[in-house]
Amino acid sequence: MDSEELKTIARKYYSDHPCIRPCGINTRKTCEYTFTLEYYYTLSKACYDCPFNVSDCSRPHCVPADGSPRPILTANRMLPGPGIHVCLNDTIVVNIINNLLGGEGVSIHWHGIHVPPHMDGVSMLTQCPIPEYSSFQYRFLAVTPGTHYWHSHAGMQNAHGLFGPLIIREPPEKDEHLGRYDVDQPEFTVLINDWFIDMMPGQLSSLLHRTGGVLSDSMLINGKGAYHKYMRDNTTVYTPYEVFNVQLGRRYRFRVITNSLNTCPILFSIDNHNLTVIASDGSPLEPYTVDSIVLYSGERYDIIVHTNQDVKSYWMRTSGMLLCGTLKAFQLAVVKYKGAPDEEPGGNKEWNVDTHGIQLDPLNTKTTEGFVDISQLNSTLPNDESLKEVPDRTIYLGYDFNIIDNFRSHDKELYSVHEVDAPFRRFTQQINHISTVFPPSPAQTQYSDIPTGLFCNEESMKANCTREFCQCVHVIKIGLGEVVEIFLVDEGATFNTNHPFHLHGNYFRVIALDKLNTSTTIEEVKALDAKGMIHRKLDKAPLKDSVMIHDGGFTVLRLHAKNPGFWFFHCHFQTHTEMGMGLTLQVGTPSQQPKVPKKFPKCGPWKYEGYEEEGQETKDCPTNKESRVMLSFVVQFIMFCTIMLLY
Incomplete structure (x- = not known):
């Protein structure tokens, strides 16, 4: 393989993309990429004699991974997928071509980037999944400097290789x-x-x-x-x-x-x-x-x-x-x-x-000598509205693995969670005793198409969710411009585990964090707060979008809700998200949401209701109608010529 062929392949991999450059003021570029998504395999024939010939492991399209032969999902036959390295205020354009097998849909989330909500890439919340054999163009400004990444936000695809880095560098003057x-x-x-x-x-x-x-x-x-x-x-x-x-x-x-x-x-x-x-x-x-x-x-x-x-x-x-x-x-x-x-x-x-x-950030450990947690670090950015003394509103979110008959893994009559042997018992991941699901159409772009009865939260849910399984499109509404304090409480009653939470489209301040015991409750945390035993850091609190909560502990966040949208807020362990440990923060009313681009894809349920104008003759499509008019004209012209010849 000669040097020119390698350069061509490198351009496809984007390792020499023109947007990888020293960043300066007013030097904006449009940075375009094409990701072809497909099922692939580690150590494929592209690897030749890898791992016995180590240089073969670096051949184009060779994905050695850890040596385990297995199917994977890739963008451009790379693992990780292509890196996006741009400068602040560049325009990022990513064309997704879905060549996945079996009709599998896909969407791509830009983790950490504050994009318009219809570009956030959450299947069935902000957009329809991109169908097989189809394509979709993501386009947004690189306004969130720093270290981020992209990954699939459909099903379990992220776990199989659909992810890659996304770095937005700043000009030296802003660094x-x-x-x-x-x-x-x-x-x-x-x-x-x-x-x-x-x-x-x-x-x-x-x-x-x-x-x-x-x-x-x-x-x-x-x-x-x-x-x-x-x-x-x-x-x-x-x-x-x-x-x-x-x-x-x-x-x-x-x-x-x-x-x-x-x-x-x-x-x-x-x-x-x-x-x-x-x-x-x-x-x-x-x-x-x-x-x-x-x-x-x-x-x-x-x-x-x-x-x-x-x-x-x-x-x-x-x-x-x-x-x-x-x-x-x-x-x-x-x-x-x-x-x-x-x-x-x-x-x-x-x-x-x-x-x-x-x-x-030690795991499930109180801060002692030799340990420091993220809330103790200081932001270099100026204090903002989110750090005011009293928030506009406080939200308490208690979550855990709950012992309840979830029909996704149990049947109350046939094999209840309370009756099967311990190895077969599956607990249910929930927030405030609710398992979230996505709506039948994306809420961000087709809100009026969704029956209002599918949405719920702790206040609207009429069932006793501590005794029966509750599942809905879990949405908490937040007023545009509100400063909201969020208590995340890991109740920890069933397992010694840990849940990192990620908020799409926004930063929050981490103002408090502690481990109380092997388990806790919202009521216990409220009681501690009432006694003045929870110290809030309201000066230089770090800004983050992903944060851990100790098992049997709590983390307190401050969010200044300036970015309207339907923003997913969820445990970032994929199996926990799939099982319902998440919710949507709806910032702003439907009328305050950003406009959706022209011809943005739509999707949703359908059932038979008859045919349009049933019983009438099917209308001709324009091409057929035009053909019939032309045919009629030709026939009349031939008849006219025949009559003239006879006379």
Whole structure:
């Protein structure tokens, strides 16, 4: 393959896209991409002799992943999918071509980006799924600087490979941390996800209807890793690790993205190196140096790594907790100094969640010496309306796995959750004892097509949802411009677990966070607040869009609802979202929603009601009608000529 062919392939992969450039004031571009989505396979024929010939693993269209042979979903036959790297206020245009098999629809969410709500990419909330053999164009301004990513928001597709980084850089004049780092290049993006040997829907079906669980086998760092071993001529080999090439004495800005899909907090560290945190979820923070970070699904961190150690290679480590710890899912990457020998780093190559030094956002642990949580970090952005002393409104959201007969996994008469043996018992993920579902048409674009009886919330629900299963399109209405305080309470009555929540289309301030006990209730949290025992941080509180809540604890958010839309707010573990642990924040009335573009796709239910003008002759289409007029004219002309000849 010659250099010109490789350049052509690189352009398709967008690694040399013209929008990857130094950012400046008033240098806006329109950055266009085409993503062809399809089912694909790891270690396909495009990989030739990978992993035995390691260079073959880098061939175009070769997806080695962790070496496990399995079907995947890809954009442009890449894992992760193409990275989008643009400058602030560029226009991003992404053409999605759906070549997925079996009529599977798709939509793409721009995680962390404040887009018009009809561009937010949530199937059946903000748009119809893009059908197979069809296409859809996303178009929006890059107005949210920082480290973000894109992923499918339809079914379980995100877990199988439909995701990629989305980075919006600022001009130097706007960069809060200019001068604190030397290098900020696309190749220092770190996208971490948990990985499965089997396809997710099969595991989920087994979990719901038989036994078992959705367990992560491994992890990937930028789509790479070593897990499944291969043997030839008595030699054992693995697929290659991701390698980050650095030079001695420089300060690198690593952009770390967490796309874990299972109940999988991830402990992240780099051997012998500190991590200086300078931003989270795209929002700048006062620098804070730690030794490790517990990453929760949907979160992003910008960290500075100073390469001031001996010239050799070092392990970048990710180890999973909770369900990711069951099978000890972990992965490694290599930070290689220029001039280091071509050999693996020293040290163990195993799952390890032992802590050392200072850790940011520990799992289900009260903040003590050696631990710091995100609410203790300071934003560098000015205080705003969201931090006023008294909010306009307070909302309490208590969530848990509830012991109730959910018809998706139990039948009250035949195999009730209260009667089956423990291995077959499935609890129900709910917020305020309600499981959310999506409406039959997208609420953002077809609100008037949805029967009002399908919407509900805790106040409107007439049933006793603590005793019977409640399911609806769970919507909480918020006035445009309101400052809302949201208490997220992890009741923790059934399992010791953890739920990271993500809000679409908005930032919120994290003003309080604590773990109370192994379990708690909204009433207990209210009582503590009434006694003045919940301290709110109303100065420099960090801005985020994804946040963790301790099991048996609470997190308090402040949202200034300036962005009208139907915004999904949900646990970012995919199985929990699928089972109903989410709701929609409707900001603004229907009349205050942004206009929808011309000919925006519509969808919804249909039932037979007869035919248009039934019993009458079917109207001719314009082409047929025109043909009949022309035929009549020709016939009359021939008859006229015949008569003239006779005379």
